[in-house]
Amino acid sequence: MRFLARIGEWFDRRLQLAAPIREVAEHPVPRNTASWWYVFGSAALTVFILQLVTGILLALIYVPSAGEAWSSLQALNHDVTLGWFIRALHGWGSNFMVAIVLIHMAQVFLFGAYKFPRELTWIVGIFLLLMTLGMAFSGQVLRFDQDAYWGLGIGASIASRVPIVGPLIVKLMLGGPIIAGATLSRFFALHVFVIPGMLIGFVVVHLLMVVKLGINEWPMPGRVVKRSTYVSEYHELTKKDGAPFVPYAVWKDLFFAAFVLLAVAACALYFGPFGPTGRPDPTVIQTAPKPDYFFLWLYGLLSYLPPSMETPALLIGPVVVIAFLLLLPFLSGEGEKSWRRRPIAVLTVLLIAIVLGTLTHLAGYTPWSPHMNAWSGDPVPDKFLRGTTALQRQGALVFQVKQCRNCHSLGDLGGQRGPALDSVAVRLTQDQLIRQVIQGGGNMPAYGKNLSPAETTALVAFLATLHPQGQAPAREAARDVVLGGEQAKRPKTEP
Amino acid sequence: MPGENSISRRGLFMKVGILFNGLVASALAVPVVGFLLSSITRGRAGAYLSWVPLGRVSEFPEGETRLATFRNPYVMPTDGKTADTACWVRRIEADQFQVFAVNCAHLGCPVRWFAQSGLFMCPCHGGAYYRDGSRASGPPERGLFEYPYKVENGLVTIQAGELPTPGAAMALLGKKPPCAS
Numbered sequence: 001m002r003f004l005a006r007i008g009e010w011f012d013r014r015l016q017l018a019a020p021i022r023e024v025a026e027h028p029v030p031r032n033t034a035s036w037w038y039v040f041g042s043a044a045l046t047v048f049i050l051q052l053v054t055g056i057l058l059a060l061i062y063v064p065s066a067g068e069a070w071s072s073l074q075a076l077n078h079d080v081t082l083g084w085f086i087r088a089l090h091g092w093g094s095n096f097m098v099a100i101v102l103i104h105m106a107q108v109f110l111f112g113a114y115k116f117p118r119e120l121t122w123i124v125g126i127f128l129l130l131m132t133l134g135m136a137f138s139g140q141v142l143r144f145d146q147d148a149y150w151g152l153g154i155g156a157s158i159a160s161r162v163p164i165v166g167p168l169i170v171k172l173m174l175g176g177p178i179i180a181g182a183t184l185s186r187f188f189a190l191h192v193f194v195i196p197g198m199l200i201g202f203v204v205v206h207l208l209m210v211v212k213l214g215i216n217e218w219p220m221p222g223r224v225v226k227r228s229t230y231v232s233e234y235h236e237l238t239k240k241d242g243a244p245f246v247p248y249a250v251w252k253d254l255f256f257a258a259f260v261l262l263a264v265a266a267c268a269l270y271f272g273p274f275g276p277t278g279r280p281d282p283t284v285i286q287t288a289p290k291p292d293y294f295f296l297w298l299y300g301l302l303s304y305l306p307p308s309m310e311t312p313a314l315l316i317g318p319v320v321v322i323a324f325l326l327l328l329p330f331l332s333g334e335g336e337k338s339w340r341r342r343p344i345a346v347l348t349v350l351l352i353a354i355v356l357g358t359l360t361h362l363a364g365y366t367p368w369s370p371h372m373n374a375w376s377g378d379p380v381p382d383k384f385l386r387g388t389t390a391l392q393r394q395g396a397l398v399f400q401v402k403q404c405r406n407c408h409s410l411g412d413l414g415g416q417r418g419p420a421l422d423s424v425a426v427r428l429t430q431d432q433l434i435r436q437v438i439q440g441g442g443n444m445p446a447y448g449k450n451l452s453p454a455e456t457t458a459l460v461a462f463l464a465t466l467h468p469q470g471q472a473p474a475r476e477a478a479r480d481v482v483l484g485g486e487q488a489k490r491p492k493t494e495p
Numbered sequence: 496m497p498g499e500n501s502i503s504r505r506g507l508f509m510k511v512g513i514l515f516n517g518l519v520a521s522a523l524a525v526p527v528v529g530f531l532l533s534s535i536t537r538g539r540a541g542a543y544l545s546w547v548p549l550g551r552v553s554e555f556p557e558g559e560t561r562l563a564t565f566r567n568p569y570v571m572p573t574d575g576k577t578a579d580t581a582c583w584v585r586r587i588e589a590d591q592f593q594v595f596a597v598n599c600a601h602l603g604c605p606v607r608w609f610a611q612s613g614l615f616m617c618p619c620h621g622g623a624y625y626r627d628g629s630r631a632s633g634p635p636e637r638g639l640f641e642y643p644y645k646v647e648n649g650l651v652t653i654q655a656g657e658l659p660t661p662g663a664a665m666a667l668l669g670k671k672p673p674c675a676s
Contacts, residue, residue, distance in 0.1 A: 067575025149577070153603035153658065154619075160662030170660055171534045177543040177657040178580070181573035182534065281576040283564045285597050285605035288618035302602065303620035307636045370616050370623075372607060402612045407621070417621045445623050445631030450613040 024211050025250075028242030032218035034249035037111070039256035040104035041210070045203065046257040047097040050264065051135075052196065054090040062142070064188035066181040066280070069144035073276045088268035091143075094136055096264050098294045101132050106349050112337025113216035115225045119329035121209040124202055126325045131199045133294070138191035140292050144184055145276035150289035152179045161311045179282075214238060215245075219337035226334055288369065293360065300359035303368040367416035370406040374414040381411035388465060395462025398455045402447065410466075418444060425466045425473035432474075433460045543569050543656040549594070552649050555586040560608050560626065562597075568656045582642060583608055583615070584651065585626065592651060595628050596640035596659040603660065606639065615639065636661070 012018040061080055063072040076083035105125065108114060114122035137155070141148050152174070159173055160166040175182030217237055243249070278287060291299050305313055339346050371378070380396050388396070399405070407417035428436065437456060440446030451459065467473045502510075529536070537543065545568035555561055560583055567578040583595040583606075595615070597605045604619035614631060615624040622633035629638040640659035645652050 065573045065575070066577045067573055150604055153598060156658060157598075157601070157603040157660050157662075160660035162662065166662035167660070168535050170658070170662070172532070174658065175534050176571070177534075177569055178567050178578070179658060180567070180577040181571045181575065183577075185573070279576065281579065282597075282605075283576075283579045283581040285562070285581055285607060287605065289604055299619075303634060305634075307634050310634065310636075368621050369618055370621050372616065372618050375609075375611075403609050403614070403616075404612075406609075406616065440632065443621075443632050445614055445625065447612065449625075450611075 025246040026244040027211060027214070028238040029215045029245045029249050030217040030237050031241050031243050031248070033215045034243070034252060035218065036252055036256070037107055038215065038249070039253050040100055040107055042253040043256050043260045044097060044100045044104055045207075046260060047093050047100060047264065048199070048203070050261060051090065051093045051097060054086050054093060055192070055196075057086045058090055059192065064142070064184055066144065066184045069142070069184060070276055070279050073143065073145075077273060077276075084273050085268060087273035088271070089264060090139075091274040092264045092267040092271070094139055095267075095293060096260060098132060098136055100260070101129055105129060106353075108216075110339045110342075110345060110349060111216055111219050112225070112339075112342070114329045115335070115337060116227050116230055116329075116333045118209070118213055118216065119333060121206060121213065122329050123326055124206045124209070126322070128199065128202050128206060130322070131195050131202065134195050135191060135199070136292065136294050138187045138195065140295075141184065141187040142191055143274065143276050144280050146278040146280060146284070146287045147275070147289045147291070149179060149280040149282065150287065151291055152183060154289070154291075158314050162315060215249075216337075219339070221336070221338040221340045223337070224335055225337060286372075288366075288372070290363075290366075296363035297356045297359035299366075300363040300368075303366075304359075369415070370417050371415040372406060374405040374409075375400055375403040378405055378410075378413040381413065384410060384466065388462070391458050392462045392465055395458035395460065398451070398459040399462055402450065402455075402459075404459075407444075421463065421466055423467050423471070425464045426468070426471055427474060428463075429474045429476045430460055430464050431476060433463050437463075544654055545569075545656055546645070546652045546654050547656075549582070549584060549651045549653060552586075552590065552646060552651055555584050555592070555651065557586050557588050560585040560610065562608070563594075563651075565653070565655065580655065581605070582653070582655075583639075585628075590646045592644050592646070593628060594642040594644045594651070594653050596642065598640060598659050599635060600630070600637050600639055600661055601633070601635040603658075 008018075058076065061072060061076050061083060063069055073087070076087050078084070108122065108125070141152060156170045156174060156179070159169045162169055171177065173183075173186075174180075175186045214234055217234060274292070278284060290296070302310065302314075336342055380400060385393060385396060404421075405414040407415040409416060409420045410422060412420075424433070434456060436444065437451065437459060438446060438448040447456075464473055547565045547568055549563045549565055555563075562581055563584045564579055564581050567574075567580055570578040581597045583597060585593040585595070587593065595606075599606050599617040599619065599622045601617065601620055601622045604617050606615040606617045606622070606624065608615055613626045615626075615628075617623070617633065617635075620634050622635040623631040624635070624639050625631050627638075628641060630636075642653035642655050644654075
């Protein structure tokens, strides 16, 4: 032991780092910050380090070439010993990192930690969040499969909408006129050199400020932040009720960090690596690309925004959100920190969480997407065909062949883009059905040019049978008057 | 003793040194920026866009819409399969064609042709287009992108080479496609 101590002394005489490190480790923190609520920042850093290590390991095998990236991922998955596990760790690590960074941000916001004098710590944190999302997107590109290829197309389509310079931004982003080798190479450079380099720099600044300014004290209702008195009050607090960070508070960080690493490893082991899905061959168009989970909410949002709102929302939305986040500490740099006295802050976090959660959940089963194979794959359930006439059965055939099923479900089978048609006859009269089929409307294309009069008649005859037992189909009252009693009373659609 | 407004010899050298570094850095910035922006400055007509053959006219039956593929005219050795591109070719009659990009005018996902209902459908957000490429329903704000084409010596040829995106003024790629609304 004495020998080791002497080696340590030899190094420290030259490096002179022991004193500053001890000072950082033993700096006093308010006792009540040694809480399980304060562990997310260090957990994010832990996962970031895991990402650095596993990323370097993957780079030993991965080939950033549009022609070979996909095959090198297959080799990692199937040929290289434990390659699949390192890929899985990296993929799950990225999911965890995005989630933990968001939780950390919500906690910092709810605890008022962004207020004076920690404004810059918050601002640097916003940039860290943006870089984390940048890493997530560029990482998805490096998993160069069908999703990555068409995901780049979606990115390019969004970027192209910037007024005037949009098309130039697209070329800069793609490194050429199309998504190809140069695109993958520049995303590789971003993912492996540029963004991680910036991330490391910003993390250092972020941590430096946490140490210099002290960890945010546990917010108490009524303890109001004032620029003139806060710093002396904080020092008073750490002097009166403080404890050295190591070991008083650090053990919770250590436990949680280990727990998070274990959770990443467990997910990696159980669920395995992400993809790659199909080969990135643009001539194979039988694909329904989907982003990774942290961008699913955006995928959902893009299908619900009305077309006219989309471009402004895509271009102005992020600028407004980021500007608001950056300005937040200046808009409310003083005042109450406690969430108990900040109901709007709590509601904001809840609202954002619910919106993001709902959109993510919806994007899990994409009710807005047509089911491209429903017309050939999902049969009309027989209960809808029992006791039907020849014409109505012919209509069911038209219904199937004309791909109506891709957007409309029957008996819970088929697309959900349009309304389910199980009881459409209750909602629409025959005339309305004919009009809707021929002219379209709402979100439905007009089929007038693609249906012969005979096909339309058969189709509407079938649709008019779709009503629950004991519930009469919709009927236009005027018909009774115009056509006289007998004919109008006929419930079914025989012409 | 130097006065308040005077400058020492060393101080002057330092300032000249900073200025010198600034000059060298600006000079070096020219090629660096030139390299970074090369994918933009390469120009369109000169480098990216060219006429590429899709196949003989007889390969496309009248009144039908078929998928055709072509190799992008501008390629790099590392592009692999990504330089292969698909497009939908609609032969209206005789030498009258429409050639559509597979990329949805909403966000670029690949649209698929359904001959029975005469619709192009997009699997991503449900954009739909009629057989002439005009918008039928869903989030797209316009019809499908069209490549300019010509028929020469029995070959269908299109002017291609760029990823069609909603923002890129498609006028540059030729005539505007019809739009339903």
